[in-house]
Amino acid sequence: MSRSTIDLWVGIFTAIGIASLLFLALKVGNLSSANLSNTYTLEARFDNIGGLKARGPVKSAGVLVGRITNITFDPDKYDAVVTMAIDGRYHFSRDTIAAIYTAGLLGEQYVGLTVGGDEAMYKAGETIRKTQSAVVLEQLISQFLFSKAAEGEGTK
Amino acid sequence: MKSPVTLLRELGAGVTERVWRLGFAMRFLVAVLRFSGVIFSRPQLTAREIYFSGALSLLIISISGLFVGLVLGLQGFETLQRFGSTEVLGSLVALSLVRELGPVVAALLFAARAGSAITAEIGLMKTTEQLKAMDMMGVNPLARVVAPRFWGGVIAMPLLAALFSAMGVLGGWLIGVVFIGVDDGAFWSQMQGSVDFRYDIVNGVIKSFVFGFAVSLIAVFEGYDSVSTAEGVSRAITRTVVTSALTILALDFILTAFMFRGA
Amino acid sequence: MSDDILVDVEDLHFNYDGRPVLQGINIKIPRGKVVAIMGGSGCGKTTLLRCIGGQLKPSGGRVRVGQHFLSEMSQKELYGIRRHLGMLFQFGALFTDMSVFDNVAFPIREHTDLPEAMIRDLVLMKLAAVGLRGAHGLMPGELSGGMARRVALARAVALDPLLVMYDEPFTGLDPISLGVIGQLIRKLNDALGATSIMVTHDIQESLLIVDYIYFISAGRIVAEGTPDELRGSSDPFVHQFLNAEANGPVPFNYPAPPLRDDFLRAV
Numbered sequence: 251m252s253r254s255t256i257d258l259w260v261g262i263f264t265a266i267g268i269a270s271l272l273f274l275a276l277k278v279g280n281l282s283s284a285n286l287s288n289t290y291t292l293e294a295r296f297d298n299i300g301g302l303k304a305r306g307p308v309k310s311a312g313v314l315v316g317r318i319t320n321i322t323f324d325p326d327k328y329d330a331v332v333t334m335a336i337d338g339r340y341h342f343s344r345d346t347i348a349a350i351y352t353a354g355l356l357g358e359q360y361v362g363l364t365v366g367g368d369e370a371m372y373k374a375g376e377t378i379r380k381t382q383s384a385v386v387l388e389q390l391i392s393q394f395l396f397s398k399a400a401e402g403e404g405t406k
Numbered sequence: 407m408k409s410p411v412t413l414l415r416e417l418g419a420g421v422t423e424r425v426w427r428l429g430f431a432m433r434f435l436v437a438v439l440r441f442s443g444v445i446f447s448r449p450q451l452t453a454r455e456i457y458f459s460g461a462l463s464l465l466i467i468s469i470s471g472l473f474v475g476l477v478l479g480l481q482g483f484e485t486l487q488r489f490g491s492t493e494v495l496g497s498l499v500a501l502s503l504v505r506e507l508g509p510v511v512a513a514l515l516f517a518a519r520a521g522s523a524i525t526a527e528i529g530l531m532k533t534t535e536q537l538k539a540m541d542m543m544g545v546n547p548l549a550r551v552v553a554p555r556f557w558g559g560v561i562a563m564p565l566l567a568a569l570f571s572a573m574g575v576l577g578g579w580l581i582g583v584v585f586i587g588v589d590d591g592a593f594w595s596q597m598q599g600s601v602d603f604r605y606d607i608v609n610g611v612i613k614s615f616v617f618g619f620a621v622s623l624i625a626v627f628e629g630y631d632s633v634s635t636a637e638g639v640s641r642a643i644t645r646t647v648v649t650s651a652l653t654i655l656a657l658d659f660i661l662t663a664f665m666f667r668g669a
Numbered sequence: 670m671s672d673d674i675l676v677d678v679e680d681l682h683f684n685y686d687g688r689p690v691l692q693g694i695n696i697k698i699p700r701g702k703v704v705a706i707m708g709g710s711g712c713g714k715t716t717l718l719r720c721i722g723g724q725l726k727p728s729g730g731r732v733r734v735g736q737h738f739l740s741e742m743s744q745k746e747l748y749g750i751r752r753h754l755g756m757l758f759q760f761g762a763l764f765t766d767m768s769v770f771d772n773v774a775f776p777i778r779e780h781t782d783l784p785e786a787m788i789r790d791l792v793l794m795k796l797a798a799v800g801l802r803g804a805h806g807l808m809p810g811e812l813s814g815g816m817a818r819r820v821a822l823a824r825a826v827a828l829d830p831l832l833v834m835y836d837e838p839f840t841g842l843d844p845i846s847l848g849v850i851g852q853l854i855r856k857l858n859d860a861l862g863a864t865s866i867m868v869t870h871d872i873q874e875s876l877l878i879v880d881y882i883y884f885i886s887a888g889r890i891v892a893e894g895t896p897d898e899l900r901g902s903s904d905p906f907v908h909q910f911l912n913a914e915a916n917g918p919v920p921f922n923y924p925a926p927p928l929r930d931d932f933l934r935a936v
Contacts, residue, residue, distance in 0.1 A: 253450065256453060256454055256457045257453065259457050259461040260453045260456050260457050260460070260461060262461065262464075263456065263457070263460045263461040263464060263562070263565065264456075264565065266464065266565070266569060267460075267562075267564075267565025267566070267568055267569055268565070269572075270565070270568040270569040270571070270572035270573075271565070271568045271611070273572045273575075274504060274568060274571055274572055274575075274607050274610075275603055275607055277575075277594070277598075278500045278504065278571075278572075278575055278597055278598070278601050278607070279504075279598065279601045279602065279603040279606065279607045305602060305605065307599060314599070358600075527766075530765070531764075531765075534760065534762055534765070535758045535759070535760070535762035536762050536763075536764055536765070538724065538758065538762065539756065539758050539762035539764075540764075541724065541751075542722055542724065542751060542754070542756040542758075543751060543752070543756075543775070543776045543779065543780075544747075544748040544749065544750070544751030544752045544754075544776075544779075544780065545748075545775075545776070545779045545780075546748060550779070
């Protein structure tokens with residue numbers, strides 16, 4: 251095996267390896283689309299976050315605008331504090347509503363930001379005031395059952 | 407029937423033997439690292455070993471990765487279909503490959519394909535006195551023979567694992583999108599939405615690097631430490647494959663516990 | 670004149686796992702001579718050669734080669750010295766992943782920065798000296814045992830060493846190859862102005878080419894002399910060795926309890 255043949259094959263091998271890494275980083279991972287390097291922080295408080303997870307997406311009008319960086323429990327107010335890193339290109343008005351939605355029936359949960367008409371914008375580090383908790387399926391079903399039961403009693 | 411004292415003594419001897427070997431392997435590692443300057447002063451030697459460990463493993467790694475991806479695609483679709491969420495097939499395939507299957511299966515294949523070859527080569531060089539001859543010529547076999555093979559393996563392993571994962575994702579795409587008809591856009595966007603570059607991909611690469619280090623060390627150590635007979639070399643090769651497999655799985659558990667706890 | 674003595678072994682002791690292998694060996698080898706160390710298998714002669722080459726550290730005594738005391742040197746210093754030593758291993762120990770040419774070029778490439786053209790000339794010269802210039806493109810697996818030994822010989826002398834050591838150079842060779850190797854050892858030694866130490870038990874071939882012979886048995890030197898002196902020697906050990914007698918000072922039987930005891934125990 252001559253030296254140049256080995257060099258050629260090592261070159262091919264390295265190129266294939268690096269191409270695979272790039273493929274993983276760009277096509278499989280989200281390095282290209284969601285490179286949130288220039289971000290600012292917003293917080294939101296929820297009574298119930300359901301199954302929300304750190305690193306989950308933050309979307310506005312269905313577009314990914316940030317990621318959840320941290321979720322903590324506030325022992326004084328007994329609610330959940332969700333910290334989000336928002337893409338520096340986007341700003342949200344002070345009457346924005348943060349709500350927790352589910353992608354599809356069983357998909358992952360995400361924070362959706364619905365923008366209002368206020369001129370003033372939230373600044374880095376502020377807390378979103380208007381929030382809407384996660385819809386928990388069990389609660390929804392039991393509410394439905396109770397209301398049906400109440401209806402039944404009323405007509406009797 | 408052996409007496410309890412005998413059994414305890416045998417247990418003690420077994421443990422002592424293993425601890426002794428582990429310590430010996432660590433001293434060997436220090437010696438190899440000390441003579442690793444050769445990979446910079448003579449990169450050609452390491453390039454040769456990357457060729458033998460890496461380039462010659464391209465085919466087996468690509469094919470295995472593709473088939474693992476095909477199977478993941480089929481099984482994943484089958485299961486996800488029951489919940490009506492076939493669009494997350496991409497996430498399922500990519501996350502399993504990038505986090506676990508890519509580094510682990512590629513490392514197991516690497517141990518069987520390249521690790522055993524390294525052990526056999528060094529073991530035979532020892533048996534036929536080639537290492538002693540080199541030593542007698544004033545050439546340190548640790549620097550000339552062992553270090554390039556060790557570093558060749560360490561360098562080749564992460565690239566092979568990346569190739570394995572990439573081929574696997576393509577396999578999953580082939581089954582899911584091309585044959586079964588999952589939506590192409592959903593497949594990729596779900597995947598990109600759930601695979602995090604730093605959290606998933608970088609951790610996967612770190613895993614494969616650690617596995618490459620461990621397997622290469624085991625392979626060169628078993629070869630260098632083999633008994634100089636035909637039987638000794640064959641035992642060393644077996645030990646390389648078995649020890650590597652167990653080490654990979656144990657390390658994988660430890661690394662996973664550190665990397666992916668919580669979320 | 671101590672300068673005429675290239676290799677000086679003084680009161681060398683070596684223990685392997687607590688078992689004494691060498692017990693007080695004294696050897697002086699003058700420059701330019703070919704010296705044989707002989708003895709039965711397992712008498713410690715290969716160990717002696719390893720001690721002289723610095724591959725084994727003696728348990729006691731010392732080894733001097735030229736001005737250097739090999740037995741007291743660090744690993745790094747030893748590597749520096751060894752380019753002046755050549756060694757031919759029992760079965761050649763050619764690097765099986767390199768061609769004949771690369772094998773002979775190996776020590777030159779490792780120790781010098783000579784241009785490739787000059788290395789080529791040197792290697793072909795060495796190969797020509799052992800009559801295998803035409804075989805430079807072959808791989809070691811394609812060589813016969815005798816040819817492999819000759820290539821290894823060319824490799825051992827590639828850097829024009831001061832001292833060449835031969836570990837059982839005649840083992841497993843047919844009579845013709847055996848004669849060829851013997852003649853080459855003598856010829857190369859004289860042509861290079863080197864000194865040679867040969868560990869062997871091939872008595873007939875050695876008597877033809879060496880200047881001096883040491884006999885070792887059970888870790889001690891039991892007889893020494895020039896070939897002519899030894900042929901006329903009345904020493905019972907030399908007599909047994911030269912005539913290949915089964916029994917003599919070197920016993921045929923491995924030490925064992927009386928036969929009767931062994932049989933009785935089996936019952």
